[in-house]
Amino acid sequence: MKLFAVKEQESRAALTPVSAKKFIDKGIEVAIESGLGEQSSFPDTAYTQVGATIQSREEGIKIADIVIRVLAPSVDEVSLMKKGAWHVSLLNPWANADVLAALAQQGINAVSLEMMPRTTLAQKMDVISSQANLAGYMSVVKATDYFSGILPMMMTPAGTLSPAKVFVLGIGVAGLQAIATAKRLGARVTAFDVREEALEQAESLGAKALRIDLGETGSTDQGYAKQLTPEQIAKQQEAQAAVCIDSDIVITTAKVFGRKPPILIKKEVVAQMKAGSVIADLAAEGGGNVEGVVADEVVTTENGVTLLGYHKFENFVSRDASSMFASNIEHFFNHFWDKETSTWLANTQIQLQSEEQDDILKGCLITTGGAIVHEQFKA
16 A cells, blocks of 8 residues: 655645654555655655655655645646545535545545544544644734733732733634633633633633623534524624723634634724734634734734734644644544554445444545545535
């Protein structure tokens, strides 16, 4: 079995020297595209020292039984893959209908890591959660870079400096990590989420929970907050405005798969915030939670508020982001690995009837056997 890892046009890598060695120890031939890990502090020599080889992108994709990468391939790259090969990455299937069609036509077994089930068994394979942890951490770190004050209270002969006020909107994996990071740095943290259980988690980390009576809310079966009605969103925005205006740093984390994220902070609220305050929008890539944010740019408003719209905050810590990403893929591979026969059973799994198929595979397999098989994307 041959595995090939593709270099991306970003800083993360889907394979590290550590994970490469684990694949090689199983008897799998591992090849990488030159420069795969150079932006994550993993030089080519670190891969070759554990037994991986260097191949061109075109040749590597052509001969691989498994292609792994961080992002979705191009249609042209899909055409290079051999029938029956596996492709594992963040496919962003909501926005890449042409790629899904190409994968199906080419007869590829395509796994979308975004669709990994949110179950206890699949936790080790959950790329979204592992990367969100780092994004939440870095959102606070980058915000402090632009904030002109300090976060902790400090008592000095010159007087006492009050702690910075941090407001976190959305208490998922990224939000919880943002809260924990801001608290460790000494800030006074307030947090909001539509889910009561999330507010309780925030309080367990030392944050003050902002409770807004929005009527019926809740979580999806994947553990995310359910979409709010326009009336609920308006009520939420009004209650949040006063906290935003009083805050030094605001972190918004409301990403939504498959559709534009909700606007949580409007321009008129930003216009009332203090000069020198900072907003880090983790949903900027999809359109943003904040009016005026620009994807992958830092914007300073007329009243001196800095809006951070970085696509992926986790890319600032690409070494650890790559290590976690690669580990998630390795655990996905291990789930189907038979130690006794040293074979990968995923190919056998896709031949089974749906009711017999592994739940993890059913959740994230998008194309196989020349067709789009995931119910959510068949249309």
